[in-house]
Amino acid sequence: MDRRLIIRGVGIAGAAALVAACGKKEEAAAPAPAAPAPAAPPAAAPAAPAVVTGGGAIRWRLASSFPKSLDTIFGASEVFAKQVKAMSGGKFDISVHAAGELMPAFGVVDGVQQGTIEICHTAPYYFFGKNECFALGTAIPFGLNSRQMTAWMYEGNGLKLMREFYSKFDMISFPGGNTGAQMGGWYRKEIKSIKDMKGLKMRIGGFAGKVLERLGSVPQNIPAGEIYQALEKGTIDAAEWVGPYDDQKLGFNKVAPYYYYPGWWEGGPQLDFYINQKAWDTLSAENKAIIESATAHAHVVMQARYDALNPTALKQLVGAGTKLRSFSPDVLSAAFKESMALYSEIGTTNPDWKKIYGDYAKFRADQNLWFRFTEATFDRFMQSQKL
Ligand code: CA
Numbered sequence: 001m002d003r004r005l006i007i008r009g010v011g012i013a014g015a016a017a018l019v020a021a022c023g024k025k026e027e028a029a030a031p032a033p034a035a036p037a038p039a040a041p042p043a044a045a046p047a048a049p050a051v052v053t054g055g056g057a058i059r060w061r062l063a064s065s066f067p068k069s070l071d072t073i074f075g076a077s078e079v080f081a082k083q084v085k086a087m088s089g090g091k092f093d094i095s096v097h098a099a100g101e102l103m104p105a106f107g108v109v110d111g112v113q114q115g116t117i118e119i120c121h122t123a124p125y126y127f128f129g130k131n132e133c134f135a136l137g138t139a140i141p142f143g144l145n146s147r148q149m150t151a152w153m154y155e156g157n158g159l160k161l162m163r164e165f166y167s168k169f170d171m172i173s174f175p176g177g178n179t180g181a182q183m184g185g186w187y188r189k190e191i192k193s194i195k196d197m198k199g200l201k202m203r204i205g206g207f208a209g210k211v212l213e214r215l216g217s218v219p220q221n222i223p224a225g226e227i228y229q230a231l232e233k234g235t236i237d238a239a240e241w242v243g244p245y246d247d248q249k250l251g252f253n254k255v256a257p258y259y260y261y262p263g264w265w266e267g268g269p270q271l272d273f274y275i276n277q278k279a280w281d282t283l284s285a286e287n288k289a290i291i292e293s294a295t296a297h298a299h300v301v302m303q304a305r306y307d308a309l310n311p312t313a314l315k316q317l318v319g320a321g322t323k324l325r326s327f328s329p330d331v332l333s334a335a336f337k338e339s340m341a342l343y344s345e346i347g348t349t350n351p352d353w354k355k356i357y358g359d360y361a362k363f364r365a366d367q368n369l370w371f372r373f374t375e376a377t378f379d380r381f382m383q384s385q386k387l
Contacts, residue, residue, distance in 0.1 A: 055091065056091055057090075057091045057092070057093065058088075058091065058092045058093070058283075058287065059093050059094075059095070060092075060093070060094045060095070060117075060118040060119055060279070061094070061095050061097060061102065061117045061118060061119075062077055062080075062081060062094050062095065062096045062097065062117065062118070062119045062120060062121060062273075063097050063099075063101070063102045063103055063107075063108045063111055063112075063117050063119075063120045063121075064077045064096060064097065064098055064099055064108075064120070064121045064122070065099050065105040065106065065108055065120070065121065065122035065123065065126065065223070066098065066099055066105070066121075066224060067098055067099055067100075067223075067224055067225045068098040069249060069250075070224065070246055070249065071305075072179075072242075072245060072246055072302065072305050072306055072309065073177065073179070073242070073246065073271065073302065074098060075302070075305065076121060076176055076177040076271060076298045076299075076301065076302040077096045077121040077176075077273075077298070078096055079297065079298045079301045079302070080094075080121070080176065080273065080294050080295060080297070080298035081093075081094040081095070081096050081294075083293070083294035083297050083298070084290055084291065084294045087290045087293065087294060088287065088290055092287055092290060094119065099223060099224075099225065100225075102116075102117060103116070103117075104223075105122075105126075105223040105224075105225075106126050106127075106221075106223065108120035108121075108122050108274075109122065109126075109127050109130070109169065109171075109274065112169075112170075112171050112274045112275065112276050113169045113170050113171060113276070115170075115276050115278060115279070117276075118275060118276050118279040119273055119274065119275045119276070119279070120273070120274050121176055121271060121272070121273050122271065122272065122274065123138045123205065123206060123269065123271055123272075124136075124137030124138045124173075124270075124272050125137065125138035125139060125140075125205065125206030125207045125208075125269070126138075126205070126206055126221070128206060128207040128210075130169075131165075131350065131352060131353075132207065132346050132350055132353050133162075133165050133350070133352045133353055133356055133357075134207075135206060135207035136162065136353075136356050136357060136360055137162050137166075137173065137270065137272055138205075138206060138207075138266075138269045138270055138271070138272075139206075139207075139208075139265065139266045139267065139268060139269035139270065140207060140208075140265075140339070140343070141207075141208050141211050141264055141265040141335060141336075141339040142264060142265075142267070142335075142336050142339050142340075143267055143268070143360070143364065144267065144268050144360070144363070144364055144367065145180075145181060145267045145268040145371075146178040146179075146180045146181070146267075146268035146270075146303055147268070147371075148268060148363070148364065148367040148371070149178060149268040149269075149270050150175065150178065150270075150299070151363075151367065152360065152363050152367075153175050153270070154175070156359070156363050157359045157363075158359075158360070158363075159173070159175070161355070161356045161359060162356070165352055165356060166274065167277070170276060170277045170278070171274045171275060171276055171277055172274070172275050172277055172280050173272045173273070173274055173275075174272065174273045174275070174291065174292065174295035174296075175270055175271075175272060175273075175295065175296070175299045176270075176271040176272050176273040176295055176298055176299055176302070177270070177271040177298055177299050177301075177302025177303065178268055178269060178270045178271070178299065178302065178303045179242050179243065179266070179268075179269050179271075179302075179303070179306050180243070180268065180303055180306050180307060180310075181262055181263065181266065181267050181268060182240065182241075182242050182243050182262070182263030182266040182269065183240065183242070183243045183244065183247065183259060183260065183261050183262070183263050184240060184259075184260035184261050184262055184263045184264065184327055185202065185203075185204070185238055185239055185240025185241075185259075185260055185263065186231065186238060186239050186240070186247065186252040186253070186255075186256035186258065186259055186260075187237065187238040187256055187257075187258040187259075187260060188231075188234075188237050188238065188255075188256050188257070188258075189237070189258070190258055190325065191258075191260065191325070191327065191328075191331065192328065193328055193330055193331065194215065194328075194330045194331050194334045197212070197215045197216055197217050197331065198215075198216035198217070199216060199217070199218065200212075200216075200217040200218065200237050200238055201217070201218045201220060201235070201236045201237045201238070202217055202218070202219060202220065202236060202237060202238040202239060202240070203219075203220045203221070203222045203227050203230060203231070203236050203238070203239035203240065204219050204220070204221075204239075204240055204265065205221075205240065205241075205265075205266065205269075206221070207265075208265030208266070209221065210342055211265065211335055211338050211339050211342060214338040214341075214342065215334060215335060215338060220236055222236075222239075224241060224246075224250065227239045227241060227250060227252070228250055228251050228252065228255065231252060231255045231256055232254075232255045238256065239252060239256070240263060242306070243263075243306065243310050243313075244309075244310045244311075244313035244314040244317055245306065245309040245310050245312075245313040247259075247313075247317075248313045248316065248317055253317050253320060253321075253322045257321070257322065257323050258322075258323050258325050259317065259322045259323065259324050259325070260324075260325050260326065260327055261324070261325075261326055261327070262326075262327070264327065264332060264335055264336075265335075271302065273295050273298075275291070343357055343361075
């Protein structure tokens with residue numbers, strides 16, 4: 001694409017930096033640390049079975065895996081709960097709790113499965129240590145983009161197949177937002193080639209760590225609220241979270257100068273609401289419909305919020321000195337190759353993966369065949385115009 005156009009779009013003080021950054025390669029690819037299996041069972045909060053009070057009122061508790069400061073990703077839970085309350089005329093009241101309030105960020109699936117809470121909002125891939133298929137519920141390296149993921153979920157076999165899988169954990173899932181393609185994270189030093197990935201200690205979300213390991217990196221799974229400190233102290237060399245808006249809020253630009261793109265491990269990561277199966281079964285048909293509509297509402301709002309907020313944050317970051325870089329083609333190609341090899345290997349040992357990924361991969365191939373024509377061409381043209 002035409003760099004000058006990008007710069008025009010960016011405007012402001014960051015233009016020069018953006019130019020330099022964009023003067024690199026077009027391709028994006030970047031390695032990123034992986035995330036070990038989430039662990040830590042929830043610090044058992046007092047059991048709170050769905051409380052049905054007088055007049056048919058229902059009170060549930062929702063545990064989020066995210067900190068309150070992120071009005072994007074944490075905000076999706078608040079959007080959802082508010083909608084449920086409004087649609088039920090105030091009778092269905094869901095209290096929303098940030099990571100750590102009721103249980104640790106990575107304890108929420110155990111919390112829902114055990115019925116400690118009725119519902120949680122999280123990124124399924126945090127739990128790939130239980131079964132690699134959890135990754136397919138969020139994102140896998142070189143997977144579906146946001147639009148394609150939503151299509152697979154609602155109109156393809158995605159939701160059906162994932163629910164079949166989640167039933168083993170006594171829970172039912174609902175799409176609960178998407179961040180859109182993420183950035184490739186913050187690095188203390190430049191990643192000029194695949195060699196620079198070797199030995200790199202990086203915080204990376206979920207399953208992608210398995211690919212990073214194959215590239216010689218050392219992935220770490222760290223909740224959002226603890227990443228800044230780890231990067232500042234040098235416990236890790238790099239960290240990725242989501243994109244400009246969230247990353248700026250978390251302050252990563254203050255402790256690492258290089259900001260890479262694209263986050264090839266998260267082309268369209270989806271969040272989910274998980275509901276304990278028994279709690280779900282106790283709901284009336286009307287309340288089930290309310291949950292279904294409110295989750296879909298939150299799903300749309302979260303992606304819209306990220307898309308609306310990211311441009312300004314990117315301009316501010318670049319204006320404040322952040323150096324944008326694209327991953328080199330050799331990094332992308334190596335990561336792609338290792339990712340595909342990994343998926344084949346998992347398929348030989350995990351029958352759930354074989355079944356679900358098989359469907360996902362076919363859907364991905366068809367989507368890319370379709371998107372490459374009008375969607376991609378239109379986007380590329382528009383991005384090269386003076387707007
Ligand atoms: Ca991420």
